[in-house]
Amino acid sequence: MNKSLYPFILFLALGAGCAPKPTLQGSGNTSQLPAKASNLSEAAPKYAATITAADLSKHLHILASDEYEGRDTGQKGQKMAAAYIAKEFKEDGLVGPVKNSSTSPYYQTFDLEKSAWGEGHITVGSRKFMMQQDFFVVGSSPYQTEETAEVVFAGHGIDAPKYSDYTNLNVKDKMVVVLAGEPRASNGNYLVSGTSKASDWGNDPRTKRNAAMKHGAKSILVVTGTNAAEFNELTERLKSHGKRPTIGLKSETNGQANTGMLYVSPALGAALLNTTPEKLFAYRPAANGKPSTNAFSSAKNVKVKTTRDIQALPTENVLGFIEGTDKKDEIVVITAHYDHVGVNEDLPGDKIFNGANDDGSGTVAVIEMAEAFAQAKKDGVGPRRSMLFMTVTAEEKGLLGSEYYSNNPVFPLANTVANINIDMIGRMDKKYERTKDSNYIYVIGADKLSSELHQINEQANQQYVKLKLDYTFNDENDPNRFYYRSDHYNFAKHRIPIIFYFNGVHDDYHQPSDEVDKILFDSAEKVSRLAFYTAWEIANREERLKVDSNKQ
Incomplete structure (x- = not known):
């Protein structure tokens, strides 16, 4: 079992087509009655x-x-x-139900990516924030060489039918900064569920990454913790993992590049939005319960580099069919x-x-x-x-x-x-x-x-x-x-x-x-x-x- 205490740290590597239906061959009684x-x-x-x-x-x-x-x-x-x-x-x-397998019909073979981090930083004006210290990339890196990033704030990064931070927001090819968790109404209930129960938007960070990818974002940066000490505590395992090679799904699926996901410190998140951590965490949706994604003025002079050396790692699921x-x-x-x-x-x-x-x-x-x-x-x-x-x-x-x-x-x-x-x-x-x-x-x-x-x-x-x-x-x-x-x-x-x-x-x-x-x-x-x-x-x-x- 993969046993992480914090749901968003659990998924250290982030990723449906349908194959033809197999038929049973030589498996004893083949009667269809x-x-x-x-x-x-x-x-x-x-x-x-x-x-x-x-x-x-x-x-x-x-x-x-x-x-x-x-x-x-x-x-x-x-x-x-x-x-x-x-x-x-x-x-x-x-x-073995896997058609056209190059090895065995019992194997669903695929390549993972084994990778190790190299040089990484984000500069905001004259301030420089370091990878594995001020931020951590989870999964694949979209910034192999240094490039300028356009920053946009997307609230809590939610895109649900009743509440969407992406309404009238253009994030295509941009660096999206979001807060962890999910917003509550004035009565204490979560806006997404309308109850005291949190939804997957707060429990599973891949949900936010998938929403950002659907809207064409190049990366999503989740502000983690409310202060430096809390950020360090919550990312301790990521820091440990960052020192050795990691394994994840390939960075492209069906030809579409995955949106990069980064956990960033409150100081970095605030710098990217030209504000302070205190003001950032004071963010609330508008009185009518709608997102207020224009609450901050994004920094303009932002450059990012997160190099990662990658090699293929073949592996397989093993399938048996009756x-x-x-x-x-x-x-x-x-x-x-x-x-x-x-x-x-x-x-x-x-x-x-x-x-x-x-x-x-x-x-x-x-x-x-x-x-x-x-x-x-x-x-x-x-x-x-x-x-x-x-x-x-x-x-x-x-x-x-x-x-x-x-x-x-x-x-x-x-x-x-x-x-x-x-x-x-x-x-x-x-x-x-x-x-x-x-x-x-x-x-x-x-x-x-x-x-x-x-x-x-x-x-x-x-x-x-x-x-x-x-x-x-x-x-x-x-x-x-x-x-x-x-x-x-x-x-x-x-x-x-x-x-x-x-x-x-x-x-x-x-x-x-x-x-x-x-x-x-x-x-x-x-x-x-x-x-x-x-x-x-x-x-x-x-x-x-x-x-x-x-x-x-």
């Missing part, structure tokens, strides 16, 4: 029972071994893991990320981050669920809807593998019914470790977009598994913001219902000590079976899941 609903319901426990602690352990002892070198994105161990997962999918009878029967055009996607953080040669002793829990545990659950559904198909009780089992790469680099898939789906997102995501199962967090209670799972996101998905999971658990379903992290006010921090979010942002299974964080998180011998495989088995039963119901019910909630 569905089994009777009663037969499908009765068959579920038989195939759930094939998901065992022993099999989960067998796979994880391989994927989280030292031989796989921590499965770092683009490196030898990640490639070995991809090959292992693809082999398991093929042997179980799943089809074609459905009478509802085969609708797709249920099961995900886990199979990458981890590799090796740190500077450490004494154990240098390999094997990532048994994060997220080897979710990866092997996906492998076992795929085998169970494939066997059901061979036995004539295959799913009505098609199933896509996908282990994604580069989650640890900023949810990049799942973001790439959501931008370049193998199956139309409009046909994607739900995403079930599994990240870090088979351990206890500190809360449950105190009572040695492993019979629980945190459930996140099931009710955010679909009330039916929440009910299906509850019913499956009550009928078959009987775990304690803990919704602590599903609370919209929970400061951990886990809903935004694993791969399911790249489906949820497209309004695809998701459910996220997670056992919580522990002291071995992102440490070499995240080893297989600490996994509680009986617990992982129960969670994997719950995910299976939930997926089975979604795949075989008569009606597609309704998207009837908006609790994000």
